[in-house]
Amino acid sequence: MDAVDLRRTLSDELHARAFDNFSGSGRFIRFIYLVEGNADVIVEYVNKFLEREGQAPIPLSSKFSSFNLGHYSLDFERHTEFISVSFIQKYDSLLVGLSPDAYNARSVALPIEWAHASPGQIFHAIWLEVGGEPPDGLTEQKMLQLMQARAVAANQFSDGAAQVYFAFDIDAAGFSRVALFNKSMVASRLGRAVQRIVELETYRLLALLGFATVTEYGSKLDSITRHVGEITNELAEQIKQPDSHVEGMLSKLSAQAADLENIYSKASYRMAATKAYDSI
Incomplete structure (x- = not known):
């Protein structure tokens, strides 16, 4: 790949995910599928x-595609660990509240x-509704009733031009609900916010x-720590004995080290990915 092709590839990667302008109200629904060796199967399902x-299929090398249906x-994104399929629906502006068919x-x-x-494992599903101004008496x-949640987090942004509400619970249909009430935010900024x-x-x-x-391996690490402590204490006592069994103790210690290395190899990638997601 020459320098021009490389720059074009990097530019396409950076700017491919264009924001959807919301000139009125609408909704953004996203499904996230974990990629567990079956990415091609998920892509084939979407292509069918x-x-x-009546649309062209998604190229195998494509990381992002958008289709007007x-x-x-429909927006398609392919990442290292997951694939997302999103539905974006827009309709006329609402003066107040959300659409009657919200959620x-x-x-x-x-x-x-x-x-x-889908043949892919659904890891998460997000349903965001864009409406008009917050209704009186909200x-x-x-x-809590609207979002089917035990607790809702709310915030204003863009100098009070919009309000957003997050429900961290999963509703009966498997969605995490988000409501965005728009007072005066322009279409381009609203699209970026969504x-x-x-x-x-x-x-x-x-x-x-x-x-x-961490939950999966935490108890195993506690067990290894306890066993290593016991073996170390026993090893110290065995060294003092004329007929010690040090070799047997060392083999037990090596077995614990092997278990620890196995946990590290399985958990290190996940911990690195967690740091990366946190940075994003």
């Missing part, structure tokens, strides 16, 4: 769907069931994969 919709668009998979006319039926209890909110929620959960690894 695109073929039925009439009343919605209703049966009434939004999107291929939600198809996404759930209490914490009403937001994209960044979805990315934030995506990598928040991916970073927590490291917690599962």
Whole structure:
């Protein structure tokens, strides 16, 4: 690859993920599938769907593709550990509140069931609704009911031009719900805000994969620590004996070292990935 081709490749990688401008209201729904040696199977599943919709298939080398499918668009992203499929739907502006079909998979006319039926393992699903101004009398209890959550985090941004609400619980349909009430944010800025909110929620959960690894190996490490301590104490006593069994103790110590190395080899990649996701 010459210098020009390299620059073009890097530029395409940087600018391929264009923001979707939201001139009115709409929704952004993303499915994240973990890649566990079956990335090509997931891509093939998506390509069969695109073929039925009269679209060209996603090239094997493509990391990002976007398709206009009439009343919605489909975005595809391929990463080292996961593949994401997103549905973006836009409609006329709402003055107040969210669309009546917000978070209703049966009434939004999107291929939600198809996404759930993918051969890839769904790691996370995000449903973000973009609406108008917050309705009067919007209490914490009403937001908890709307978001199907035990707790909701809220914040204003862009000098109060918009409000965002996060539900960290997973709803009955398997989605993490986000609501964005737009007062006066322009389309381009609103599109960037939507994209960044979805990315934030995506990598928040991916970073927590490291917690599962720590939980899995934490008890094993405690056991190794305890056994090594016992072996070390016994080894110290054996050395003092004329008929010691030091070689037997050393073999036990080597076995514990092998177990520790095995845990390190399995956990080191996950810990490095967790740091990377946290940095993002």
